[in-house]
């Protein structure tokens with residue numbers, strides 16, 4: 001679609017943060033809102049998020065929500081106060097998508113609603129509100145006449161001069177969805193932005209397993225275990241893989257593991273095999289085992305620890321025997337797994353790094369470029385999986401939209 005006139009607000013990036021900001025502005029009566037999306041369709045990562053259990057947000061109490069954003073808790077409490085989990089569920093419901101809180105607290109669309117339904121209903125609503133969506137339009141940076149864009153279908157470059165801009169370009173993982181982080185050097189070079197390097201978040205870790213272990217165990221789940229790193233602990237199911245570990249508890253501990261790896265490698269990650277039993281109980285059960293049994297038999301019969309546990313124990317502590325009951329008990333409650341690296345950024349569910357909060361004001365406007373706001377994963381924050389990521393993107397999108405609406409009111413057209 002050719003550009004008829006300059007938009008009043010240009011939203012760059014058609015992910016959840018950008019699309020919600022566009023919706024909020026249009027609903028507030030702002031005319032001329034345009035979304036420019038580099039890919040052939042909007043919301044690609046939003047759809048990817050829908051492949052493996054689509055957690056839109058989380059049903060936990062608001063007081064517990066803020067701490068999920070780590071040292072950005074205070075800022076996020078403000079954003080969540082403006083557009084929190086309840087507002088997000090109402091938004092989905094308003095698009096005809098009912099949600100429910102699962103047993104883990106995660107909020108999902110009901111079974112009959114696929115993520116694609118939600119996205120379709122959302123794009124229709126935006127169209128109805130008069131938001132113009134320009135797909136295959138890539139933002140290249142700032143030019144003398146405003147924002148420099150390229151129509152990817154024709155290669156034509158052109159400028160637009162909106163009264164306000166929202167950059168919602170995403171993080172730097174899963175680049176095939178369009179969030180490729182290429183915007184970072186653009187902001188550094190054109191504005192002198194002091195960025196924070198991208199780091200993988202919510203990702204698997206690498207453990208230098210022996211060839212024997214890789215071949216014998218390959219992939220195997222460890223159910224109802226806990227992991228601990230530093231003073232952080234996370235429970236759930238961990239998946240042993242050929243290269244290391246995956247699973248929700250691993251993802252939840254990414255910030256702690258990353259911090260530990262910055263200091264030493266391998267990083268000390270502890271596997272707690274029986275988190276519901278105290279160390280004394282584990283010891284007592286091992287001591288009660290009948291003599292003459294093999295280690296795998298004892299582990300299975302006294303602690304219900306079947307395969308691949310004996311192989312894992314031998315891999316990490318090859319010399320431990322049944323005779324050293326106390327040592328065995330303490331290994332079962334704190335088995336050190338030598339983590340040598342995080343999995344690559346490209347595979348991570350989300351990224352830390354990007355635009356630091358020191359580079360934006362309280363409305364998420366770039367201090368170095370008044371009138372240009374930032375929202376979503378391109379800001380330097382991280383949160384665990386479980387709905388906190390999308391919620392964070394929606395909340396910052398809504399917050400930036402509020403800032404843009406105020407900016408429009410206070411600047412002359």
Ligand SMILES: Cc1cc2nc3c(=O)[nH]c(=O)nc-3n(C[C@H](O)[C@H](O)[C@H](O)COP(=O)(O)OP(=O)(O)OC[C@H]3O[C@@H](n4cnc5c(N)ncnc54)[C@H](O)[C@@H]3O)c2cc1C
Nearest residue numbers: 013015016017038049055139170178179376377387389390
């Ligand atoms: C496998 C996977 C599963 C996930 N599951 C969940 C989940 O269940 N729950 C949850 O809360 N979160 C989940 N997430 C995370 C969530 O999807 C992201 O945090 C969220 O999509 C980020 O939103 P955003 O709007 O900031 O950026 P994005 O969704 O990444 O959107 C940014 C958009 O900007 C566009 N863009 C980039 N550069 C340019 C440019 N120069 N010009 C124009 N457009 C550009 C991109 O093409 C993209 O469409 C998952 C992520 C992955 C990868």
